[in-house]
Structures are given as structure tokens and as C-alpha cells.
Amino acid sequence: MTKASLGKTILLVDEDKDSNPAIPEALKNAGYFVKSVFTPEDAVKYTFGNDDVNLILMNSGMDGAEAARVILASKTLPVIFIASGIDNQTMDKIRGITRYGIYIRNSGDTLLLASVETAFELFEADGKRCKNRSRITDYQKSEKIINARLRLVEYSLNHSLDEVLQKTLDEVTDISESHIGFYHFVGDDEKTLHLQGWSTRTMKEFCNAAGKGSHYGVDQAGVWGDAVRERRPVIHNDYASLPNRKGLPEGHAPVTRELVVPIFRNNKIVAILGVGNKHSDYTENDIHIVSFFADVAWEIAEKKRSDEALAEREKNYRLIFDTANEAIIL
Structure with missing residues (x-):
């Protein structure tokens, strides 16, 4: 467990339940609490029904991008998008959405954890730890x-x-x-x-x-x-x-x-x-x-x-x- 992960909860949103089981395992081993949901709709419902989410790892598909926009319209949270690769289509979907990085699938635990820690550091440096609305x-x-x-x-x-x-x-x-x-x-x-x-x-x-x-x-x-x-x-x-x-x-x-x-x-x-x-x-x-x-x-x-x-x-x-x-x- 690292100082960065202490007490923090990550919402993992990935429609393919079996796409990469190593992601939640790596996050848990690093000391993060992980809540997994499998649809963007469930991500929206969970985020607005719970106050324990500190970061979102979101599938970069069109529905995932739309869900991120809905959440960020009222919540102030760091979002990292999960993508199979970086191309124009992926960038079109997430362009204009406040994000703290893109994690490429199967890039390994080291890059995953570095991406998450960097996102938290940037989020805190930006001074965006404000209280959410009711x-x-x-x-x-x-x-x-x-x-x-x-x-x-x-x-x-x-x-x-x-x-x-x-x-x-x-x-x-x-x-x-x-x-x-x-x-x-x-x-x-x-x-x-x-x-x-x-x-x-x-x-x-x-x-x-x-x-x-x-x-x-x-x-x-x-x-x-x-x-x-x-x-x-x-x-x-x-x-x-x-x-x-x-x-x-x-x-x-x-x-x-x-x-x-x-x-x-x-x-x-x-x-x-x-x-x-x-x-x-x-x-x-x-x-x-x-x-x-x-x-x-x-x-x-x-x-x-x-x-x-x-x-x-x-x-x-x-x-x-x-x-x-x-x-x-x-």
C-alpha cells in the first residue's frame, strides 16, 4: 500500500467483464479500493448515489464518453480513459472531456499504477478538491x-x-x-x-x-x-x-x-x-x-x-x- 492509494476508491467501468482482470487485481494490490460496474449507465447511477469515488477508470467507447460528460457536469473527479489504442476515433470521443490520462490496455501494472498516481497528483495540484453539490x-x-x-x-x-x-x-x-x-x-x-x-x-x-x-x-x-x-x-x-x-x-x-x-x-x-x-x-x-x-x-x-x-x-x-x-x- 502506498501513501497515494491510502483510503482511495476507484470506480472501474468496463463493459467487457473479462477484458482484463489484471486491472482490478493490480489496483487492489496497490492498496486501492475498487468498485467495478459494467455499463456507463451503472457508472452514472453509482457515482451520484455514492460519495466514496475518488477516481474513475472509464472505457473510452462512445457511451463511456457520454457517461463521463454527465458525471463531470455535476461532479469534480479525475477520469482516466481505458483504450485499446490511441487513434483519431478514440480522441474524437473523449475530446473536450476533462481527463487525467489514457491507459492503453495490456500496458502492464507499472504504467497503470503510474497513470493513476499521476492523475491524483494532477487533480490535487489543480486545486479541484472542492465539495460536490448536494x-x-x-x-x-x-x-x-x-x-x-x-x-x-x-x-x-x-x-x-x-x-x-x-x-x-x-x-x-x-x-x-x-x-x-x-x-x-x-x-x-x-x-x-x-x-x-x-x-x-x-x-x-x-x-x-x-x-x-x-x-x-x-x-x-x-x-x-x-x-x-x-x-x-x-x-x-x-x-x-x-x-x-x-x-x-x-x-x-x-x-x-x-x-x-x-x-x-x-x-x-x-x-x-x-x-x-x-x-x-x-x-x-x-x-x-x-x-x-x-x-x-x-x-x-x-x-x-x-x-x-x-x-x-x-x-x-x-x-x-x-x-x-x-x-x-x-
């Missing part, structure tokens, strides 16, 4: 985020892409206590923006500016475009004081503060989601919440666009088939 409030927020995701998936089955994205913005602005929300697709060259939509409240109460469906260059975007230019989430909590901000178009919502996150796929930015005008400052927890919904929106958008493209192809094939039959009859 357990009831945290769990309610977690439930709200998960239920919102389920609603969006169900809503997407019978609504258009534009309607789904607007619904997503409505959900994320509600949970992040923001008054405005917007979503842009980013061109393959990462230099062009395509305004896809606003939240319902933004359109009704705040913004009469034209622009939906328009294209323009990233270099023309205001400071919110820094999310693309700097390839990271950006927070501006005092928008009016920013020296390099650009003027807003006529009819645009006034902005007091904003948070914008990029969405990555294959190491490229494919979209951005932004919220604004929260009454209080945006924080790192808000980044996790908005990033979670940004990823959900992209996954649904990709599915919708794929389905719509397939339906269009089937329509064209049917037209060709019907035309050919008519020609044969004639």
Missing part, C-alpha cells in the same frame, strides 16, 4: 440530461433534421440555463460555416437577423468562431469587454456571455454548438453539458441525413423503374 441535486441533473437524450432520439424518428436540431438547442439551453442557442455545420475545409438553426426561444424573443442556411467563412465569424480557429471550447463571460469582438448584425440577439464547443469527427471539426446569455458565468461544467448535447446532435444529424439520402435514392430508383416499365408497356 447528492440529490446532482442526481436530478444527471437524470434530466439522460432523459433529454432519450427524448431527442425518440423525437428524431418522426421529425425533420431542422426540427431535431432546434429541439436539441431547446434542451441544451434549458439545462444550461441559457437564453440563446445556435448550431452551425462546418465545411470539409474547416473554413466555411453553414448556419443550421437557432433555438425556439432565440428566434421568438431575441433574434430577428437573417442568416439561416447561409454560408460564410470562419474568418468572417466573430469571437465565437474561436472555437473553430483554436479547435477547442471557448467561454466569453464578459463579451462586451472583448477587444477583438465584431459588431452584431441588425436584429441579432444582444450577447452578454457565450459558450461555444466544436464537434470533432476523424480529427476534423464538423459542427459547432453555442449557447449564450446565462445569468451567471459559464463554467467547465457547462462545457461538459453543452459538449454532450453537441455530440448527441451530430450523431442524430448524421443518422437523419443518411436516412434522407437513402430515401431520395430509393425514390429515384423507383422513378427509373416505373419509367422503364412504362416504356416496355408502350
Whole structure:
């Protein structure tokens, strides 16, 4: 037992129960208490139902990344992701999530323990040992985020892409206590923006500016475009004081503060989601919440666009088939 491990509990989240039994064994031999769960959903439930977790070892799959975002939206904990290797797909999943390292499977006990000890040291050095909010409030927020995701998936089955994205913005602005929300697709060259939509409240109460469906260059975007230019989430909590901000178009919502996150796929930015005008400052927890919904929106958008493209192809094939039959009859 080491001083670093004394009295500390690690939550091990790995969907494959037999993937590497050496991990919990090595941690226990080093003096850590280990609690094992096998689904991301169980990880969320356990974390919000217990106060004994000091670090999370999380499978780096898409569901694991989403669970980490939900937990970190309300809890302050070090997270280490477990991966089979480091590639663009893995990095896309966990990009933007506060993490304290990646452990590659089967790298050995020495590297595993070194990763855990380093994570604890960094966590303490960052001064993030703050008291968590009340357990009831945290769990309610977690439930709200998960239920919102389920609603969006169900809503997407019978609504258009534009309607789904607007619904997503409505959900994320509600949970992040923001008054405005917007979503842009980013061109393959990462230099062009395509305004896809606003939240319902933004359109009704705040913004009469034209622009939906328009294209323009990233270099023309205001400071919110820094999310693309700097390839990271950006927070501006005092928008009016920013020296390099650009003027807003006529009819645009006034902005007091904003948070914008990029969405990555294959190491490229494919979209951005932004919220604004929260009454209080945006924080790192808000980044996790908005990033979670940004990823959900992209996954649904990709599915919708794929389905719509397939339906269009089937329509064209049917037209060709019907035309050919008519020609044969004639």
C-alpha cells in the first residue's frame, strides 16, 4: 500500500467483464479500493448515489464518453480513459472531456499504477478538491440530461433534421440555463460555416437577423468562431469587454456571455454548438453539458441525413423503374 492509494476508491467501468482482470487485481494490490460496474449507465447511477469515488477508470467507447460528460457536469473527479489504442476515433470521443490520462490496455501494472498516481497528483495540484453539490441535486441533473437524450432520439424518428436540431438547442439551453442557442455545420475545409438553426426561444424573443442556411467563412465569424480557429471550447463571460469582438448584425440577439464547443469527427471539426446569455458565468461544467448535447446532435444529424439520402435514392430508383416499365408497356 502506498501513501497515494491510502483510503482511495476507484470506480472501474468496463463493459467487457473479462477484458482484463489484471486491472482490478493490480489496483487492489496497490492498496486501492475498487468498485467495478459494467455499463456507463451503472457508472452514472453509482457515482451520484455514492460519495466514496475518488477516481474513475472509464472505457473510452462512445457511451463511456457520454457517461463521463454527465458525471463531470455535476461532479469534480479525475477520469482516466481505458483504450485499446490511441487513434483519431478514440480522441474524437473523449475530446473536450476533462481527463487525467489514457491507459492503453495490456500496458502492464507499472504504467497503470503510474497513470493513476499521476492523475491524483494532477487533480490535487489543480486545486479541484472542492465539495460536490448536494447528492440529490446532482442526481436530478444527471437524470434530466439522460432523459433529454432519450427524448431527442425518440423525437428524431418522426421529425425533420431542422426540427431535431432546434429541439436539441431547446434542451441544451434549458439545462444550461441559457437564453440563446445556435448550431452551425462546418465545411470539409474547416473554413466555411453553414448556419443550421437557432433555438425556439432565440428566434421568438431575441433574434430577428437573417442568416439561416447561409454560408460564410470562419474568418468572417466573430469571437465565437474561436472555437473553430483554436479547435477547442471557448467561454466569453464578459463579451462586451472583448477587444477583438465584431459588431452584431441588425436584429441579432444582444450577447452578454457565450459558450461555444466544436464537434470533432476523424480529427476534423464538423459542427459547432453555442449557447449564450446565462445569468451567471459559464463554467467547465457547462462545457461538459453543452459538449454532450453537441455530440448527441451530430450523431442524430448524421443518422437523419443518411436516412434522407437513402430515401431520395430509393425514390429515384423507383422513378427509373416505373419509367422503364412504362416504356416496355408502350
